[in-house]
Amino acid sequence: DQQVKQNSPSLSVQEGRISILNCDYTNSMFDYFLWYKKYPAEGPTFLISISSIKDKNEDGRFTVFLNKSAKHLSLHIVPSQPGDSAVYFCAASEIRAGSYQLTFGKGTKLSVIP
Amino acid sequence: SAVISQKPSRDICQRGTSLTIQCQVDSQVTMMFWYRQQPGQSLTLIATANQGSEATYESGFVIDKFPISRPNLTFSTLTVSNMSPEDSSIYLCSVEQGASGTRNDFGPGTRLTVL
Numbered sequence: 001d002q003q004v005k006q007n008s009p010s011l012s013v014q015e016g017r018i019s020i021l022n023c024d025y026t027n028s029m030f031d032y033f034l035w036y037k038k039y040p041a042e043g044p045t046f047l048i049s050i051s052s053i054k055d056k057n058e059d060g061r062f063t064v065f066l067n068k069s070a071k072h073l074s075l076h077i078v079p080s081q082p083g084d085s086a087v088y089f090c091a092a093s094e095i096r097a098g099s100y101q102l103t104f105g106k107g108t109k110l111s112v113i114p
Numbered sequence: 115s116a117v118i119s120q121k122p123s124r125d126i127c128q129r130g131t132s133l134t135i136q137c138q139v140d141s142q143v144t145m146m147f148w149y150r151q152q153p154g155q156s157l158t159l160i161a162t163a164n165q166g167s168e169a170t171y172e173s174g175f176v177i178d179k180f181p182i183s184r185p186n187l188t189f190s191t192l193t194v195s196n197m198s199p200e201d202s203s204i205y206l207c208s209v210e211q212g213a214s215g216t217r218n219d220f221g222p223g224t225r226l227t228v229l
Contacts, residue, residue: 004156036220041225042223043118043223046211046217046218049217091157097162104156106156107156
């Protein structure tokens, strides 16, 4: 049973427009949420995170929104650039066995069209 | 962020053989994690490796199949034993960064194909 779900396997956006990637979770014990970007043949790269006590975190072109009541978070990229084309993974963090452990979604492949 | 390297970057192996993947970090870290990403799937945690103690395995993963070593604070190995085609995956090493579990950094991954 997937605790972190990314229901859109792919998304195409025109350069300059907004990209919105969505993520849903089921476990109310998650206390941090993270987004990672992954290029082919590379490991995931941390992008942005948000604590469960906040509802928004912004870093340059990237903003993450958290709706705890709906157990939903989203990543907004604006304006989108061709270099943003990658697979984006949503992840949620909780303490298990004495350490913070991440649970990942399956990823959304973003294609930004020039 | 930590600089993490993995060896090999990729390999093609025969069924029934074993492969050991190495992970080197450029700084001392307490916790190291091993993940697997099967084709089209999410990253799944295999085990947590703490220096000086036995690795802790997630449900569905056992030490006989995925033995882990953690001899010091900058290095770990994961062995995939008695491989079958179902073990074909990307294997990723990861370390915890920042306070309160706010992020993990990942190595580049090892792409394993089992024939």
